[in-house]
Amino acid sequence: MQQVGNWFGTATLYISFAFALLWTLSTLSQVENLIPSHEVVYTTKLLVHVPPNSTDDAYHIVNVDLDGQRMPLNIDTSTGDSFVASRQCDTVDPKSGCYALDAAFNVGVTQARDGLADELLTISPQENTMMHNGQKFEADIGRGRMTGELVTLRANISGLESGNMSAALVHTAMSGQFQNGSFAGILGLGMRTASSQWSQSRMLPFIDTLIAGGKLAKPLFSLRFPRLGDPNAIAGILSLGEIEAEYAVKPIKYSDVVQLSSSEDKTDSLSMAAWSVSLEGLRMNGVELPASPGRLRPDAKHVSVFDSGASQIYLPPADFKEVVEKFEGKTEVRQSTSQGFTSDEVYFDCSIPQSLQLKVNGNWYLVDPLDMIMSKSSSPSEDGTVMCRGGIASQENPKIGDSILGMPFLRSVFTIYDYMSADMSSKTPRLGLLSLVDSGLAKSRYADLHTNRLR
Known part of the structure; x- marks a missing residue:
């Protein structure tokens, strides 16, 4: 998401391009130290939806289960950063970017539940799985400035376990940031060089975490999106670790x-x-x-x-x-x-x-x-x-x-x-x-x- 009108913006991509040079084998040795190796590999799929309260299909979400709370996250292929609104972000003030959100990540909740049938991605911030990194987060994203803190979460993706998902908990955001409750954050699918969380804090993006941890059968993902107003439109699917058989x-x-x-x-x-x-x-x-x-x-x-x-x-x-x-x-x-x-x-x-x-x-x-x-x-x-x-x-x-x-x-x-x-x-x-x-x-x-x- 580039930072232009409509949400067309993602983490300002003032992300230093110099860090692109860090995408080397020496960097990978650092990555391997961050994430343990696993022999078991997976493929899995997430349903892609148009936000249910949206009047258009400008944005597309996957439903994420954060400690039993459904969190609709906007899919963004241009940023490597992931964000989620925290309970501290004001949902009542119309001037707040979190206005009208009825979902926000409650850090204090520790009892996770099983995800619903269409919630294939579950992230459980239980006491022993979520790490506050002690780092504040501040960036120009989408509608403008967002602030918060960086955390590391344990994720379960339809049975696929990952203990090092990085995200920023958003405490303040500019008006319209989450499109009046259409989604509660961003799932960044962009490259590591398009991640401020990596360049500034060495926190790996979502996809990199899965690949570097040996979690995916193949180091790839695929996407198809739904279309409003089209009775013949295909279902939206984010497929991790494989190309869907129908298209392969x-x-x-x-x-x-x-x-x-x-x-x-x-x-x-x-x-x-x-x-x-x-x-x-x-x-x-x-x-x-x-x-x-x-x-x-x-x-x-x-x-x-x-x-x-x-x-x-x-x-x-x-x-x-x-x-x-x-x-x-x-x-x-x-x-x-x-x-x-x-x-x-x-x-x-x-x-x-x-x-x-x-x-x-x-x-x-x-x-x-x-x-x-x-x-x-x-x-x-x-x-x-x-x-x-x-x-x-x-x-x-x-x-x-x-x-x-x-x-x-x-x-x-x-x-x-x-x-x-x-x-x-x-x-x-x-x-x-x-x-x-x-x-x-x-x-x-x-x-x-x-x-x-x-x-």
Whole structure:
């Protein structure tokens, strides 16, 4: 999650890119000292939901059981940090980021219960399993500043035991941080180099903890997301340690994760900083458009970051302008400002399907036309046309990468995040992509289904 309007932000990624250099075998020796080795390996799955009180599908959660308390955590592939609201975070004051939360981690509770059938991840902060690290936490995340403390928890993931899950207990947060109770924290699935908890305190991210502890059959995870308003939408699943059998036999296309610099002034200093690919081009309603040159590599490759915490696809202003010009029907570009960040958004005639494709590693991936509609976002124009807020927006110079592939893209593909090796460093990580969109069917069903996205 980059820090731009809507929640589109994750731990400010002021995370020092210098720590990317720590992703070496010598670092792994430190990691092995932190986490005991186990011979038994596992695979497991977690259900991915749209928050039940949400009116849109901008964010997706997994239900986590913290000492018997259901904790909905937003899945974020762009940060390695995990957070959960503590009981100290004010849920009554509308100005508090924890406003309206009816779930908060009560540190004082020590009696755990069994998770419910759909709560596959259980974390038990019992007296002898939770460690207060004595370190305060403070970072700019999402809507702004969050403060709290760092802890280490014992996690049980559908029978898979891990005694070293790191998280930050949030005591204060900016207004809107948890979307008025839509979720109670973040489950960070990003790389270690995108973790302030690692760079500042040597606390491993969630996935790294499982892999380094020998917990997963394979050093990878996969994701698929649900879609509101689509009766044929697949169930959302986060699969740990394996590729789901249904998809493993299909023609998945892999791309090496692309290294990038922390700024355009340091393009000779590259690091493995995010789950990212090279965006080679765009195609809007059949018209092919080049992706703008990248800012963060000496070869000018355009680096796109996979960010499930981003509610839209964020493009550089020039690319956004080119794409919008190829929309069919009436369009309006409106400026949006949130938390000091300004971006342009496109509104278009809801009745007309728009076809956006993105080119990665020589392959084109279609964004389902339904995902081009930000759900529950329609408004009439002066002539009475019902206009929908589009799934793309502009952003100049994001905190990381040249563009952000958020939920409209990620709902349309099955993704695999593969470290390739148990040490997470001896081989280049890769991303697997499989389109979930039937181009002919997607367009033909649009007329019947697009109004579901507006209700």
